[in-house]
Amino acid sequence: MRITLPSARRLTTAAAAVTLAGLVLAGCSGTATESGSGVDAATATSLADFGTMEDLVAAAEAEGQLNVIALPRDWANYGEIIDLFIETYPGIAVNELSPDISSAEEIQAAETNEGLDTAPDVFDLGLTVALQNTDWFAPYQVQTWDEIPDALKEPSGLFVADYGGYMSIGYDSSLYPEPETIQDLLGSDFTSAVAINGDPTQAGAAFAAVGLATVQNDGTLDDFQPGIDFFSELNAAGNLLKVDVTTATIASGETPVVFDWDYLNATHTADNPNWKTVVFPGVGYAGYYNQAINIDAPHPAAARLWQEFLYSDEVQNLWLAGGARPVRMAAMTEAGTIDAELAAALPEAPAETVVPTEAQSTAAGELLGQEWAAAVQ
CATH class of the missing domain: 3.40.190.10 (Periplasmic binding protein-like II)
Structure with missing residues (x-):
């Protein structure tokens, strides 16, 4: 696929074209999927299944933990993003598992720890690994789903581009x-x-x-x-x-x-x-990396809250602060919610760009x- 991108500076003034783009963890078994309101968080495909954002937060806080994996703190500003989640939801402990492993090793960790409390709740994956492992993902569509270009998301929400x-x-x-x-x-x-x-x-x-x-x-x-x-x-x-x-x-x-x-x-x-x-x-x-929820997530409500958090305006701008291009950049530019100064600071990009289908x-x-x-x- 060949596409032409506007310059970073043009992104500040008009809607932008967007490009597509064996470890063993100790733990005990047992996964609770029902929230306090009786919602089966493991099968929820959107916020509507919980009711309101407050209901989702309550369900995630009842679980009390979130397991993220392969997120180095110096990668695309993930350190600041994780810290903001902890600050916003102090009742949820974030366990940062194996920050330096590859996309393929994220899936291996899910396999090794299947059914354990130490399995990853969410993944951050390259497209090739995501395409090869859709059986491991639970579909979920965040509130800002319609602002994510169709070319950058699996139609049911099994995996969704996040930054690139x-x-x-x-x-x-x-x-x-x-x-x-x-x-x-x-x-x-x-x-x-x-x-x-x-x-x-x-x-x-x-x-x-x-x-x-x-x-x-x-x-x-x-x-x-x-x-x-x-x-x-x-x-x-x-x-x-x-x-x-x-x-x-x-x-x-x-x-x-x-x-x-x-x-x-x-x-x-x-x-x-x-x-x-x-x-x-x-x-x-x-290219873009992709978010996905582990179908066997030990903390399924927290996993879905993490997704809602990542695709919010605030966190999309935090990826931009890390020098990455957030997936909602075009919609946020049009709405005036993008950080224009950060967008203008992006390095010059080639006029012609290819992205694999x-x-x-x-x-x-x-x-x-x-x-x-x-x-x-």
């Missing part, structure tokens, strides 16, 4: 020249320097890195092979670092050049003042499963 951005390169400008094209990364200037954020067969950011390499090498999202070939060539040149990217590896210089979402790369100036972010000209790659994501995931390991061994 553009695939970019972050680099230590004190050590490396600014790469002007993706081909520059193959040169001797970048020996043993270039990392990706995770394994593309499991992590959404790494998957998107291969997608960007595909379209930057004259390929299309119908076939990720050019992107796989690029990383194979990068590996053969001795430039690919097989190190998981974290805040610590950026700060220490262990991963000095990184493929990652623009909103994540932008935060690393706090770890390295010389860190800069580049979105390559030409065809860009955009569901079919393309599924096919790419299958190809990566078959080819990736051999390509970079």
